[in-house]
Amino acid sequence: MARSLAMEPDKCTGCLQCEIACSFEHEGVFNPARSRIRVFEFQHGRLAVPYTCTQCEAAWCQKVCPTGAIVLDDQLGAKLVRTEACVGCKACAIACPYGTIEYNPLSGKVDKCDLCGGDPQCVAACPTGAIAYMETSLSGTTVNTTAEA
Amino acid sequence: MRLQVKVTGHLVDYFADSETLLPDGATVEEALSGLGIPTDQVGLVSVNGVAVNKSVRGSRLLSDGDSLTVMAPLTGG
Amino acid sequence: MSWQRQILRVNLTDSTIRAEPLNMQWASDYIGERGLGTKYLWENMDPEAEPMGPDNVLIFATGPLTGTSASTSGRYAVLTKSPLTGAIACSNSGGKFGAELKYAGYDLLLVEGRAEEPVYLRIEDGDVSLHPAKKIWGKTVWETEEWIRQEHNNPMLKVATIGIAGERGVRYAAVVNDLHRAAGRSGVGAVMGSKNLKAVAARGTCGVSVDDPKRFMEVTSRMKDMLAGDRGTRGLTKYGTNAMMDTMQEFGGLPTRNFKEVQFEGYDKVDARAMLAIGADGHRNLVTNTACFGCTIACGRISHIHKDHFTIVNRKEYWHASGGLEYETAYAFGPVVGIDDIDACTFAGYLMNEHGIDPISFGVTLAAAMELFEMGVISTEETDGIELKFGNAQALTVMAEKTGKQEGFGEVLGLGSRRMCEKYGYPELSMTVKGQEFAGYDSRALQGMGLGYATGNRGACHLKHDTFEVDMEDQTGSGKAEPCKASQDWQAVVDSSGLCMFTMGAWGPEEFAEQLDADSEGDWTVDRMTESGERIWNLERMFNMAAGLTSADDTLPQRLLKDPAPSGTAKGRVNELDLMLPEYYRLRGWTDDGQPTTETLKRLGLG
Numbered sequence: 001m002a003r004s005l006a007m008e009p010d011k012c013t014g015c016l017q018c019e020i021a022c023s024f025e026h027e028g029v030f031n032p033a034r035s036r037i038r039v040f041e042f043q044h045g046r047l048a049v050p051y052t053c054t055q056c057e058a059a060w061c062q063k064v065c066p067t068g069a070i071v072l073d074d075q076l077g078a079k080l081v082r083t084e085a086c087v088g089c090k091a092c093a094i095a096c097p098y099g100t101i102e103y104n105p106l107s108g109k110v111d112k113c114d115l116c117g118g119d120p121q122c123v124a125a126c127p128t129g130a131i132a133y134m135e136t137s138l139s140g141t142t143v144n145t146t147a148e149a
Numbered sequence: 150m151r152l153q154v155k156v157t158g159h160l161v162d163y164f165a166d167s168e169t170l171l172p173d174g175a176t177v178e179e180a181l182s183g184l185g186i187p188t189d190q191v192g193l194v195s196v197n198g199v200a201v202n203k204s205v206r207g208s209r210l211l212s213d214g215d216s217l218t219v220m221a222p223l224t225g226g
Numbered sequence: 227m228s229w230q231r232q233i234l235r236v237n238l239t240d241s242t243i244r245a246e247p248l249n250m251q252w253a254s255d256y257i258g259e260r261g262l263g264t265k266y267l268w269e270n271m272d273p274e275a276e277p278m279g280p281d282n283v284l285i286f287a288t289g290p291l292t293g294t295s296a297s298t299s300g301r302y303a304v305l306t307k308s309p310l311t312g313a314i315a316c317s318n319s320g321g322k323f324g325a326e327l328k329y330a331g332y333d334l335l336l337v338e339g340r341a342e343e344p345v346y347l348r349i350e351d352g353d354v355s356l357h358p359a360k361k362i363w364g365k366t367v368w369e370t371e372e373w374i375r376q377e378h379n380n381p382m383l384k385v386a387t388i389g390i391a392g393e394r395g396v397r398y399a400a401v402v403n404d405l406h407r408a409a410g411r412s413g414v415g416a417v418m419g420s421k422n423l424k425a426v427a428a429r430g431t432c433g434v435s436v437d438d439p440k441r442f443m444e445v446t447s448r449m450k451d452m453l454a455g456d457r458g459t460r461g462l463t464k465y466g467t468n469a470m471m472d473t474m475q476e477f478g479g480l481p482t483r484n485f486k487e488v489q490f491e492g493y494d495k496v497d498a499r500a501m502l503a504i505g506a507d508g509h510r511n512l513v514t515n516t517a518c519f520g521c522t523i524a525c526g527r528i529s530h531i532h533k534d535h536f537t538i539v540n541r542k543e544y545w546h547a548s549g550g551l552e553y554e555t556a557y558a559f560g561p562v563v564g565i566d567d568i569d570a571c572t573f574a575g576y577l578m579n580e581h582g583i584d585p586i587s588f589g590v591t592l593a594a595a596m597e598l599f600e601m602g603v604i605s606t607e608e609t610d611g612i613e614l615k616f617g618n619a620q621a622l623t624v625m626a627e628k629t630g631k632q633e634g635f636g637e638v639l640g641l642g643s644r645r646m647c648e649k650y651g652y653p654e655l656s657m658t659v660k661g662q663e664f665a666g667y668d669s670r671a672l673q674g675m676g677l678g679y680a681t682g683n684r685g686a687c688h689l690k691h692d693t694f695e696v697d698m699e700d701q702t703g704s705g706k707a708e709p710c711k712a713s714q715d716w717q718a719v720v721d722s723s724g725l726c727m728f729t730m731g732a733w734g735p736e737e738f739a740e741q742l743d744a745d746s747e748g749d750w751t752v753d754r755m756t757e758s759g760e761r762i763w764n765l766e767r768m769f770n771m772a773a774g775l776t777s778a779d780d781t782l783p784q785r786l787l788k789d790p791a792p793s794g795t796a797k798g799r800v801n802e803l804d805l806m807l808p809e810y811y812r813l814r815g816w817t818d819d820g821q822p823t824t825e826t827l828k829r830l831g832l833g
Contacts, residue, residue, distance in 0.1 A: 224458065
């Protein structure tokens with residue numbers, strides 16, 4: 001059964017340990033600028049929202065890719081970038097409505113969340129459980145819209 | 150015997166009431182365990198406003214109507 | 227080694243920007259951040275320079291562990307010569323700016339000279355330039371951050387800036403980064419203003435690497451588990467630093483009404499539980515806790531003010547949430563000025579961040595003004611009709627805004643407590659050491675704390691030593707010199723590491739040594755770090771001595787030496803500084819008049 005990340009922004013403190021862990025996992029250095037997960041802060045820190053690719057069904061990135069570089073790993077339940085096929089044309093980055101696939105000027109390819117092959121490091125690093133890795137049917141961003149005005 | 154209790158800082162998570170009942174002749178140390186407050190989380194105890202040093206918690210007897218204050222350890226900030 | 231091995235030197239007089247190699251010998255001797263910044267200050271300026279003059283140097287220094295996966299790895303320090311004290315200033319801050327400066331490729335930013343016209347510095351990795359700040363001079367901290375991000379179309383820029391207070395030279399103006407984290411004390415913002423430097427904005431994508439990543443990740447995640455498992459630290463997460471207030475009240479060390487008393491009847495209206503209490507209409511002061519970069523404790527507070535409160539009922543622009551009360555801001559706006567209105571205190575806190583002011587210095591200065599007003603020395607003509615009485619919440623918020631914008635009586639308050647009390651002929655009412663106002667701990671109740679206040683290199687401050695445990699256990703002055711000196715040396719180490727001192731409830735020296743050693747190729751041990759801490763403390767002392775301070779400045783106000791504590795567990799006590807100081811000097815290896823001996827300096831490599 002495919003699993004994916006589920007965010008609980010109410011638990012997020014904006015500490016960025018997820019960004020540190022993700023960049024370390026993929027780049028071997030601490031560099032939030034290269035992290036595939038980003039935390040967005042609103043209203044002076046009142047709300048912090050971790051956000052990354054939801055491995056969505058529509059998969060616009062996959063549809064627009066001219067070289068078929070984005071493939072679905074259905075066992076893992078994630079869209080993965082085959083870097084050898086990627087030509088860095090950025091069509092996917094334009095097509096993705098969530099902005100969670102990004103051109104990397106250093107590699108000339110695009111980066112996106114690959115669920116760390118089934119052991120997401122952002123989940124391991126999060127001190128408050130604001131990012132969970134669960135059955136896809138149960139997940140999806142649970143933004144608590146009743147946050148006190 | 151009945152004790153007035155005042156707990157400060159995060160210790161309120163262990164005991165939040167303002168009084169407690171303890172067997173007569175209980176010591177400060179027995180009171181602390183009676184309140185469920187782990188001793189490593191206690192900064193200072195005072196009885197009726199007078200500080201009770203760590204070394205004498207085991208021997209200092211309490212009496213009915215005493216007011217026991219249990220203070221969290223102080224850290225920076 | 228997570229050093230970028232590069233510093234940025236900016237000369238504002240001739241607008242030159244140069245990257246230079248980091249002096250690795252200094253990094254080895256002084257660890258980083260506070261220690262390294264002190265060494266660069268010592269080597270780059272004359273300690274007798276005028277604090278508000280062009281020859282003063284302003285430094286933004288990161289630590290070796292800043293920007294790494296270690297918990298609380300967001301700390302950086304602003305160092306300069308203080309216009310408030312004439313001594314060294316070393317103000318530590320968190321938020322996101324420090325890590326960003328490191329990620330841009332710089333371990334330290336050194337600013338010298340003075341710009342002809344107001345400027346701000348933009349750092350985007352290797353692309354660094356000075357820009358005219360005409361459009362944002364006179365703007366608040368909050369407006370400045372927003373403007374700079376839009377001006378450069380880069381929402382990821384992290385900004386450290388001053389408000390009007392810094393521009394106008396308020397002696398205790400702060401540098402505020404990330405909207406509500408501050409390098410607050412000693413007037414570092416006034417120095418920035420005196421250089422016509424409005425802000426530093428940084429964005430970094432270089433990243434930081436360590437030599438042995440596997441070991442570093444193993445060590446830092448074990449240390450994070452330690453923090454998560456520590457009950458006291460979990461209390462800090464839930465209640466924030468303001469959990470201190472009811473303990474200080476019960477202990478009898480909570481300075482009240484300009485230190486005339488040590489307990490405050492209204493404490494429970496402005497303490498941590500009051501921030502968590504839910505009112506009848508469902509309003510709660512605390513909105514959420516928040517974290518600085520990399521911090522797994524998240525003791526930061528985000529609060530909001532009740533919509534009907536007099537401070538904001540018709541000021542919609544303040545209806546949003548922002549930084550909430552820390553212990554020091556709650557003390558400085560509550561007990562020390564006799565005020566128990568949590569919304570007024572929270573609003574004053576907003577103004578401190580928005581206008582770039584140190585809340586401790588402001589609150590204690592206002593406390594002295596209130597005492598002078600109640601004595602009839604200050605009249606309502608001078609205070610624009612405001613009754614400066616203890617307990618008057620409106621006086622707090624009106625004067626906070628006036629001081630922020632330097633209007634009316636705000637200009638007098640901007641002098642700081644020492645200069646203001648001297649101006650009115652009552653210097654003894656100034657609760658300061660070396661001109662810096664006291665934090666929220668009374669030296670009659672906490673004897674070792676008093677010794678730390680008196681001997682602190684940046685003046686009265688509660689963060690450069692840690693004698694809490696021994697002070698609570700034993701309310702006399704005996705046996706306090708050694709723990710005070712030892713904690714001063716170790717505190718200098720923690721302040722130089724890039725990590726936060728609020729981890730010290732869970733981490734001991736071994737835990738810091740393990741993380742620092744795992745990060746850099748040098749082999750760091752507790753002993754080597756402790757010796758570096760002592761070296762840092764002595765270099766700060768040498769800077770102060772060269773700046774003209776003497777052991778006469780190692781003192782406390784008469785009120786703490788002569789007027790006994792009127793209540794609390796330390797009732798009837800005064801601070802026993804005369805008993806503690808000689809022993810302290812002896813333990814320091816200093817002469818009777820507080821001068822480091824040549825043997826001590828040689829031992830530390832400072833001779």
